[in-house]
Amino acid sequence: MSANEFYSLHVNGEKMSVQDSWVGESLLYVLRERLGLPGTKGACEQGECGSCTVIMNGEAVCACLVMAATAVNSEIVTVEGITSGSELTDVQQSFVEEGAVQCGFCTPGLIVAVHHLLDKNPEPSELEVKEAISGNICRCTGYGRVFAAVEATIRSRNDVK
Amino acid sequence: MAVIVAKELNTALAALREHHDARLIQGGTDLMVEINFNHVKPTTMISLRDVASLRTIRRDQPGTLSIGSGVPYSVIEGEPVLSDIPALAQAARTVGSPQIRAAGSLGGNLGTCSPAGDTLPVMFALDAMIHLNTLDSTRVVSIHDFMTGVKRSVRQHDEIITSIDFPIINGWQGYSKVGVRNAMVISVASACLVADHENASVRLALGSVGPTIIRCREAEAWLKSSQDLSAGQSISLEVANEFGRRAAGESSPIDDHRSTAQYRRHAISVLASRLLRKAYP
Numbered sequence: 001m002s003a004n005e006f007y008s009l010h011v012n013g014e015k016m017s018v019q020d021s022w023v024g025e026s027l028l029y030v031l032r033e034r035l036g037l038p039g040t041k042g043a044c045e046q047g048e049c050g051s052c053t054v055i056m057n058g059e060a061v062c063a064c065l066v067m068a069a070t071a072v073n074s075e076i077v078t079v080e081g082i083t084s085g086s087e088l089t090d091v092q093q094s095f096v097e098e099g100a101v102q103c104g105f106c107t108p109g110l111i112v113a114v115h116h117l118l119d120k121n122p123e124p125s126e127l128e129v130k131e132a133i134s135g136n137i138c139r140c141t142g143y144g145r146v147f148a149a150v151e152a153t154i155r156s157r158n159d160v161k
Numbered sequence: 162m163a164v165i166v167a168k169e170l171n172t173a174l175a176a177l178r179e180h181h182d183a184r185l186i187q188g189g190t191d192l193m194v195e196i197n198f199n200h201v202k203p204t205t206m207i208s209l210r211d212v213a214s215l216r217t218i219r220r221d222q223p224g225t226l227s228i229g230s231g232v233p234y235s236v237i238e239g240e241p242v243l244s245d246i247p248a249l250a251q252a253a254r255t256v257g258s259p260q261i262r263a264a265g266s267l268g269g270n271l272g273t274c275s276p277a278g279d280t281l282p283v284m285f286a287l288d289a290m291i292h293l294n295t296l297d298s299t300r301v302v303s304i305h306d307f308m309t310g311v312k313r314s315v316r317q318h319d320e321i322i323t324s325i326d327f328p329i330i331n332g333w334q335g336y337s338k339v340g341v342r343n344a345m346v347i348s349v350a351s352a353c354l355v356a357d358h359e360n361a362s363v364r365l366a367l368g369s370v371g372p373t374i375i376r377c378r379e380a381e382a383w384l385k386s387s388q389d390l391s392a393g394q395s396i397s398l399e400v401a402n403e404f405g406r407r408a409a410g411e412s413s414p415i416d417d418h419r420s421t422a423q424y425r426r427h428a429i430s431v432l433a434s435r436l437l438r439k440a441y442p
Contacts, residue, residue, distance in 0.1 A: 023162050024196055024206070045197040046197065047260065056263075065188070065190050066264075067186060067206065073211050131344075135257065
């Protein structure tokens with residue numbers, strides 16, 4: 001694959017072609033600037049902050065640390081892809097109701113990380129929740145309301161059962 | 162710039178031999194940071210992400226666990242590594258965050274070869290053996306010969322690190338590190354201690370306190386000559402503290418933006434003492 005070639009990524013169940021890009025671009029940059037998916041946020045670009053968290057082949061990863069052109073065989077899900085249409089997911093609804101959003105910049109990454117946690121572990125302990133979002137930095141909320149939103153989601157899922 | 166996404170090891174090895182400018186990329190947790198910040202501008206990249214043979218854990222020979230260079234830390238944290246090489250599982254769990262552990266690997270730690278690489282002290286304590294392949298040859302190098310300095314190793318341009326062999330040892334083992342918080346830290350000082358009950362000995366390796374990982378041969382020898390290190394023994398606080406002082410004496414830390422040499426030496430004495438007391442409570 002050279003500089004002027006096209007390549008395709010599988011994002012949110014769709015095959016999307018990336019054109020006119022430098023092939024060293026990060027997945028974060030490609031999602032936002034080439035594929036029109038700005039939900040994934042960019043801040044530190046060194047894997048420290050987690051605001052660019054996406055799901056890649058079933059694992060939560062930092063999109064800034066993935067060279068997009070190496071992800072041609074991977075399934076990628078972004079925050080835009082965790083819900084179909086304009087409905088909020090139960091995690092997103094809980095974040096709104098519990099006031100877990102202040103400036104909102106870290107929120108998409110947290111939403112993806114929490115979805116990933118609850119998919120793998122529907123009944124996490126408090127420590128497991130803390131560990132699961134330890135790579136998502138929020139400088140506004142102090143995390144208390146984020147934990148409350150995760151607990152509210154687990155409670156509402158149990159009520160449905 | 163060109164990106165080659167290899168699915169087979171031989172494809173990657175052939176590309177590596179053909180392109181003298183090529184850089185290898187596995188999880189990207191080190192190299193992508195340098196690329197994002199324009200510190201390096203590679204012209205050819207060979208991605209190992211899709212090479213499945215580098216992502217296996219095998220127990221081919223009795224007493225040895227062989228871990229593929231691309232197995233992510235999120236897998237190393239769990240079984241079978243947790244039971245067979247518990248210090249390695251612990252070290253893997255201290256790396257970064259879940260997102261980083263889903264990407265980072267032993268091959269990356271070895272490829273970068275930073276003295277702060279979290280899993281390197283475990284490799285030094287366990288005398289791990291590193292397997293390197295070229296298109297037409299293989300060799301096995303002891304970790305003690307592999308790492309030669311800060312971000313320097315004996316890996317040649319056309320070689321790929323394929324797997325790392327760890328001996329399964331009977332006895333307590335653990336890994337501790339000091340950093341400014343629990344998640345997402347590069348260690349200020351780290352230590353791996355392995356008790357070997359069969360040989361009635363203890364091995365100790367230190368990270369982030371020298372240009373390479375440091376094996377505390379003198380502290381180990383002093384302990385073996387003065388204490389019974391077989392199973393079921395107990396070691397006093399006085400002996401553990403003396404062991405810690407001797408280990409700190411073998412470290413050679415520097416002052417940098419993360420900490421001071423003086424604090425690092427102190428941290429090593431505490432880590433070594435605590436690990437020894439956990440091994441022989």
